Every structure is written in structure tokens, then in C-alpha cells.
Amino acid sequence: MSFEQFALDRRIVAGTKSVGYDTPTPIQKQAIPIILRGRDVLGLAQTGTGKTAAFALPIIQHLSSGPAGRVRALIVAPTRELAEQIHQEIVRLGRNTGIRSVAIYGGVSKGPQLAALRRGAEVVVACPGRLLDHVDTDGIDLSHVEILVLDEADRMCDMGFLPDIRRIIRRVPKKRQTLFFSATMPRDILALAHGILSDPETVRIGANAPAQTVAHAIYPVPEHRRTELLSEMLRKTSTGRVLVFTRTKHRARSLAARMSKQGHRAAALQGNMSQNQRQQAINGFRSGKFDVLVATDIAARGIDVLEISHVVNFDMPHNVDAYTHRIGRTGRADRTGEAFTLAVRSDGLMVRQIERKLGTTLERRRLPGFDYGDGFDPEKQFQPAGPVTSRPGSSSRGRHRPPGSKRR
Secondary structure (H helix, E strand, O other): OOOHHHHHHHHHHHHHHHOOOOOOOHHHHHHHHHHHOOOOOEEEEEEOHHHHHHHHHHHHHHHHOOOOOOOOOOEEOOOOOHHHHHHHHHHHHOOOOOOOOEEEOOOOOOOHHHHHHHOOEEEEEOOOHHHHHHHHHHOOOOOOOOOEEEEEEEHHHHHOHHHHHHHHHOOOOOOOEEEEEEOOOHHHHHHHHHOOOOEEEEEEEOOOOOOOOEEEEEEHHHHHHHHHHHHHHHHHHHOOOOEEEEEEEEHHHHHHHHHHHHHOOEEEEEOOHHHOHHHHHHHHHHHOOOOOOEEEEOOOOOOOOOOOOEEEOOOOOOOHHHHHHHHHHHHHHHHOOOEEEOOHHHHHHHHHHHHHHHHHOOOOOOOOOOOOOOOOOOOOOOOOOOOOOOHHHHHHOOOOOOOOOOOO
């Protein structure tokens, strides 16, 4: 199947080819025809499934006719990085159509955003807080919005944006098409979806589970040896880009600094950085200036880098859904990836919860030649409750290698 079969404008098809999109992903195959028919959509899809293009292409098609110069599509996203990623995707896919997009988020001056809005734009991609700032000061007119998209709604709820989302919904026309995407569907998100969607069609693509193209492994380690183990893993494992997750901003900053001192090309991405600093880190990671990006969960939202070969949980995530979101940064667009978790003794409960979610026992590994310290045996920590039944990506892909082995 090709994008031509959606009967998209030839200029839009040319845009897909210019960015290297040849074959639609499963969510694109399902969602694009529904959205083109004008139906509301409830989309359950993890990161890395091609979700952005699934709603961006029909939006550009819809906006290619009709009045120009006013905001007709509003896309709301939880973080600056994700808003910027969506904005850039629309710009690239619609480059031949004349459709204009503006990204609106905090951490930067309002002036350039207001200037872009005054020049005229058909699409606005925004974070809730800064969008409402512009709405309250009459900097943006939402009265002509025809399509509203809420992307990663569960994360917006986690970040406390639910009241802001309800305020935004009251500012857009009741007669509109609404597209609602979330990786998980907790009760408050489900209630929000039911309240704003009109007779929606549901699109469910691998929702709330890591991609099958990702292999998982646990590296048991003493608390005080995690940094050294991470450094040795990076030296002994052949990798592409490596995204390392920490729980706190301070640890992201300090760990990136230590990795740099140990000879790794590393950068941090965390919430206390200015938008310019954050963008420099992401651009450096994407271009290959940095091989390792150490990030917090919220800061990493919107990182769209296909070359991420490994995700490393330096700190165990708070819950299973967070694990899913983290792992979704690799194995994107049907590429393969690996997820390593540095697990300390107190992580046993979360390890078992993740295994229940995946329906399999995670492989336990030790790094050959690494000094774990006296009395610590990584093979005895986090013993599986039962035999390994299956491993994501095993056998058919042959991607599980001996512990510490390199890619070739």
C-alpha cells in the first residue's frame, strides 16, 4: 500500500516522498481514511507508530481548500519538544501546499509567536499553558477551528493540564472534528474523551505496550555502581544513539556531566534548561554530535530520532506506563531496538509489574569483566518467578545475543 491510495492531493503525496515515507504504518492505514471522512477518532497508540503523520496528512488535505490566513486546525501537545516535532512534521509534509503552521509554547519570547499569528496561519500546534496566555490576551482567535487534536492526552493529564484542556475546549467551536490520541486510557482520560468526542471511531494500534521490535533486558547492579556500569556498557556495546532516562533533573544533569568526563559524547535534557538549550541538545543528538542523551521523562517527550538504538533506564520508572513511554523512543517505524534497565535491589516489585505487562520474563544479564563489588552476584538478584516463556523479538529476529555482546 502507498500513500497515493488515500487519494491525497498530489502535493501532499510529494511531501511524503520528500521525507522518505514510502509505506503507511498500521495506524496511518487505519486512521487516515477515517479522518478524511470527517469522523471523530479515539486513537490508542504508543509512541513510534507514525501517529503524527496519521493526523497531519488528513489535516493538510482538509486545509488545502477553503479560507487561508486563519486558524482552522489546533493541535494541543504536552511538551515543547513534542509541539515542535509536530509543527516541523506539518511543515515538511505540507511544504508544497502553502499551509502555514505556528508552534506555541513557553520558555521562549511571545513576540515571534504573535508575529507569526498576525501574518496568518492555518495550523497552530501548542502547549496548553502558553496557548491560554495568548487566548487571554486576544493574541489568537480560535473561533474558526474546524479540527481539534489532543495528542498524548494521558501525559497532559499526568502533568496537570486537564483543567487547561477543558478551558481550551470551551474556546473552540462545538461543531468541529476532534481527534483524541493517548497511549493509555485511565478513567479521567476516558471521561474526557467521552465528553468531547462525537460518535468516534476507535483506532487501536499496540496501545499501552512496547513495540514488538524492542528487546528487553535487566542488568542487576548495586546502587553505588550504576554510573560505572553504564559507562562500561556504552564502551562494550555497539550502539547508535542511546537515550538514558533518570527520574530527576539534577541526576540527568550530573550523569551527563560524568559521562562526558569519561569520554562519552553526552548531553542532558531536563526541564530547568532554556528552550534554546533544550533544542541544542536535541539537535545535537539528532545530528550525531552527541551519542548519549540523558533525559527526564517529561523532557524526553517529543524526541523523534529514528537512530535511537538503545534506551537505558538508569533509574527505574515510577510505573509501567512510564516504562512503555520510555521504551517507545526506540524500535520506531518498525526498526529494531533494545531496552536496558539498571535494576537495584529495591526495584524488584516494578520488575515484576513490567514482566506481567509484557507477558514474559525479562532477560537477566551481567556485563562480563565488570567489577560489581564484593558479595554482589547479579545472577541471584531478581530471580525469575518462572521459566522464560517468550521474549519480544526473539527467535524470528535472532536479536537476543549473549550478555555484553556487540552488534555487528
